[in-house]
Amino acid sequence: MNEHIxxxxxxxxxxxxxxxxxxRLQEAIEADSSVREEYLRAVGLNESLQELAIDSAELSxxxxxxxxxxxxxxxxxxxxxxxxxxALVLVVVIVVGDIGFWIYRANSTDQxxxxxxxxEDETTQTQIAGHATLRRAVDVEWPDEQRHHLEGDVxxxxxxxxxxxxxxxxxxxxxxxxxxxxxxxDIESDWSVRVLNGRLRATVPPAAxxxxxxxxxxxxxxxxxxxxxxxxxxxxxxxxIDGEVEIRGGHHDGKHLLTGHSELLxxxxxxxxxxxxxxxxxxxxQHREKANQEVFARWQNHxxxxxxxxxxxxxxxxxxxxxxxxxxxxxDSGSGRDGLVVGPVAKTNGRFGQESxxxxxxxxxxxxxxxxxxxFQAFSFACWVRIDSLEHRYSAxxxxxxxxxxxxxxxxxxxGRLMFSVMVDDSKEINYFSKLEQKxxxxxxxxxxxxxxxxxxxxxxxxxxxxxxxxxxxxxxxAQYVDGQLVSEQEIEDKYHISTLRIGPAEIGxxxxxxRKTPVFSVRNLNGTIDELAIFNAALTTEEIHHMYEMGxxxxx
Amino acid sequence: xxxDQPNSPQDRTADREARYAEFVGLLARHxxxxxxxxRSLMPGSEGVxxxxxxxxxxxxxxxxxxxxESPEDAANEFVRxxxxxxxxxxxxxxxxxxxxxxxxxEGVVEALAQSALEHLDQREEERQAIQHCLSKLEESQRxxxxxxxxxxxxxxxxxxxxxxxxxxxxxKLNVLRxxxxxxxxxxxxxxxxxx
Numbered sequence: 001m002n003e004h005i006x007x008x009x010x011x012x013x014x015x016x017x018x019x020x021x022x023x024r025l026q027e028a029i030e031a032d033s034s035v036r037e038e039y040l041r042a043v044g045l046n047e048s049l050q051e052l053a054i055d056s057a058e059l060s061x062x063x064x065x066x067x068x069x070x071x072x073x074x075x076x077x078x079x080x081x082x083x084x085x086x087a088l089v090l091v092v093v094i095v096v097g098d099i100g101f102w103i104y105r106a107n108s109t110d111q112x113x114x115x116x117x118x119x120e121d122e123t124t125q126t127q128i129a130g131h132a133t134l135r136r137a138v139d140v141e142w143p144d145e146q147r148h149h150l151e152g153d154v155x156x157x158x159x160x161x162x163x164x165x166x167x168x169x170x171x172x173x174x175x176x177x178x179x180x181x182x183x184x185x186d187i188e189s190d191w192s193v194r195v196l197n198g199r200l201r202a203t204v205p206p207a208a209x210x211x212x213x214x215x216x217x218x219x220x221x222x223x224x225x226x227x228x229x230x231x232x233x234x235x236x237x238x239x240x241i242d243g244e245v246e247i248r249g250g251h252h253d254g255k256h257l258l259t260g261h262s263e264l265l266x267x268x269x270x271x272x273x274x275x276x277x278x279x280x281x282x283x284x285x286q287h288r289e290k291a292n293q294e295v296f297a298r299w300q301n302h303x304x305x306x307x308x309x310x311x312x313x314x315x316x317x318x319x320x321x322x323x324x325x326x327x328x329x330x331x332d333s334g335s336g337r338d339g340l341v342v343g344p345v346a347k348t349n350g351r352f353g354q355e356s357x358x359x360x361x362x363x364x365x366x367x368x369x370x371x372x373x374x375x376f377q378a379f380s381f382a383c384w385v386r387i388d389s390l391e392h393r394y395s396a397x398x399x400x401x402x403x404x405x406x407x408x409x410x411x412x413x414x415x416g417r418l419m420f421s422v423m424v425d426d427s428k429e430i431n432y433f434s435k436l437e438q439k440x441x442x443x444x445x446x447x448x449x450x451x452x453x454x455x456x457x458x459x460x461x462x463x464x465x466x467x468x469x470x471x472x473x474x475x476x477x478x479a480q481y482v483d484g485q486l487v488s489e490q491e492i493e494d495k496y497h498i499s500t501l502r503i504g505p506a507e508i509g510x511x512x513x514x515x516r517k518t519p520v521f522s523v524r525n526l527n528g529t530i531d532e533l534a535i536f537n538a539a540l541t542t543e544e545i546h547h548m549y550e551m552g553x554x555x556x557x
Numbered sequence: 558x559x560x561d562q563p564n565s566p567q568d569r570t571a572d573r574e575a576r577y578a579e580f581v582g583l584l585a586r587h588x589x590x591x592x593x594x595x596r597s598l599m600p601g602s603e604g605v606x607x608x609x610x611x612x613x614x615x616x617x618x619x620x621x622x623x624x625x626e627s628p629e630d631a632a633n634e635f636v637r638x639x640x641x642x643x644x645x646x647x648x649x650x651x652x653x654x655x656x657x658x659x660x661x662x663e664g665v666v667e668a669l670a671q672s673a674l675e676h677l678d679q680r681e682e683e684r685q686a687i688q689h690c691l692s693k694l695e696e697s698q699r700x701x702x703x704x705x706x707x708x709x710x711x712x713x714x715x716x717x718x719x720x721x722x723x724x725x726x727x728x729k730l731n732v733l734r735x736x737x738x739x740x741x742x743x744x745x746x747x748x749x750x751x752x
Contacts, residue, residue, distance in 0.1 A: 036672045053706035210711030
């Protein structure tokens with residue numbers, strides 16, 4: 001069984017799966033009976049372990065385990081509705097449950113974990129610092145001193161503060177908080193958070209049991225499912241929505257609260273209805289959809305206007321497209337410059353979610369081919385792209401086929417730098433020592449690659465970016481932009497100057513005609529998604545690029 | 558109206574009570590199988606109890622339609638009959654919550670239901686296989702595997718006792734779960750081989 005699929009199955013069972021992996025898993029379950037079998041077996045394992053764990057805790061007289069009557073965990077409440085069945089289950093456990101081995105095995109811990117092969121090599125493993133991710137954010141306004149987080153961001157240790165809006169935060173342990181602004185949280189670890197201010201709903205699946213929320217001078221330990229918390233400088237109140245929590249520290253040290261119970265952790269009695277209208281996950285989703293429709297509509301208006309821009313060489317508003325194989329050129333230059341989907345390009349969500357479309361190039365053969373004849377005086381490229389990883393030395397955004405004179409190459413290097421270049425003289429052979437290949441190599445011809453500082457690393461995986469490159473022979477200037485901000489500005493030296501630009505046959509998301517045959521260079525498909533690309537025969541100004549970003553940015557930016 | 562009509566109110570009540578006793582008997586014997594079937598069609602345990610309850614109510618409402626072909630096999634037929642109702646209930650529960658994050662779409666529920674129906678009677682073998690496979694683990698491994706389910710126990714607690722990182726424990730947990738799954742499917746295929 002594919003390890004990724006298996007990992008996704010466990011994450012689904014623990015409630016920690018990402019939306020993207022959940023979608024992939026659903027597809028695999030539908031398409032592949034072996035995945036189906038594996039999923040069912042994993043659910044069976046999980047349920048059986050749960051039954052075993054609870055039964056053995058009860059039978060071994062574990063003090064921490066409550067009698068079924070006052071521990072309304074999801075398993076037990078189901079049994080309460082079928083009391084007869086409870087009796088039967090207990091009989092079965094007493095007959096077949098081999099309690100002896102628990103005691104017998106307890107002494108044999110001197111050879112721990114022999115079954116675990118050391119799959120995690122901590123030194124070579126890529127690590128990201130943080131304890132939680134921002135799953136969804138709606139209308140969140142961040143104060144100036146706070147880093148402005150986007151959906152999908154990994155949240156590091158420390159203070160997280162926002163003034164208004166709704167944020168859904170997934171801790172790595174699996175617990176989820178829906179927080180209403182104004183709020184201030186101190187993220188302490190995968191398993192613990194301090195709430196200094198704000199109203200929230202905490203949901204804790206079984207795998208995250210033990211998750212600690214600190215408020216006032218108490219620790220709230222969630223023993224499963226859901227509770228609400230409201231903290232202000234003057235008071236703090238806790239209410240259990242479903243399940244059980246334990247309070248440690250403060251006036252109520254050691255107290256257990258069950259479904260519907262509420263406790264004041266600090267201050268005088270506050271107004272009674274402080275938890276009224278506390279946002280649920282589905283309400284958050286509704287708010288989010290509404291806000292998303294607004295930004296989608298804003299971009300659609302902008303996109304309609306842009307189509308009339310006479311400077312456009314080609315414009316591919318993929319995100320709004322219903323086409324199957326054709327990638328429509330919406331500029332006046334017409335269908336002769338349409339792109340064509342070639343190979344395993346997957347249609348996926350664009351940057352406005354399910355209603356929008358993106359083209360995913362994660363398979364090696366995936367590409368969109370186009371042909372743009374003519375001569376141009378300048379280039380401006382602008383696209384929206386989501387990069388999942390930079391697994392090849394170079395990942396292609398837009399590439400002229402043969403890299404002949406005047407043709408552009410726009411790509412990203414595996415260290416996260418943007419690269420823009422135009423072939424100046426393809427008849428020259430340039431020899432240089434390649435560090436990567438540890439030998440002298442012959443380069444294709446005279447050209448200069450204009451690099452930015454690294455703009456991407458693994459923490460930005462899955463996030464949408466607006467990238468732009470402006471190549472202007474007339475003013476001898478190359479400018480590159482990320483999210484509407486200028487990140488690099490370089491001069492075109494005499495040696496590299498060329499005034500007639502061309503494109504010809506070209507590819508989006510891959511490079512069809514590599515001329516050097518070593519494997520590190522020949523695979524350049526973008527492991528990511530593009531949902532809009534515009535190419536202009538003009539040098540756009542910083543203001544124009546910024547405007548495109550502002551009109552086209554997705555929710556939360 | 559004839560005086561000797563067979564369905565007097567008393568008879569009807571007695572009949573209904575007998576029918577109800579039969580129903581409760583069947584349900585009590587099989588509610589865990591039905592619950593497991595429902596759980597298989599839902600991405601998490603949330604809502605499983607609701608769907609089980611709705612299914613039980615619906616089964617009782619329709620119980621007069623339930624007529625086993627052979628009385629010897631009534632129990633088996635009851636489970637399959639109830640699971641058809643459960644599938645419908647699980648599907649509509651998720652459809653009502655399609656805006657929520659983790660719900661299966663209809664095609665997935667349908668595919669899972671078909672596979673799950675084929676394994677309805679394997680629950681006990683599976684449970685025994687799991688116990689056998691669990692017994693092959695070291696005590697500390699078993700503790701980790703059961704920690705996420707045991708009241709009063711948790712990964713966080715093991716982490717604080719052993720000083721290991723919770724995240725590392727979590728990935729160990731998943732390795733162990735994978736080993737158990739492999740072991741269980743091997744056990745089950747061996748069992749079948751003996752038949």
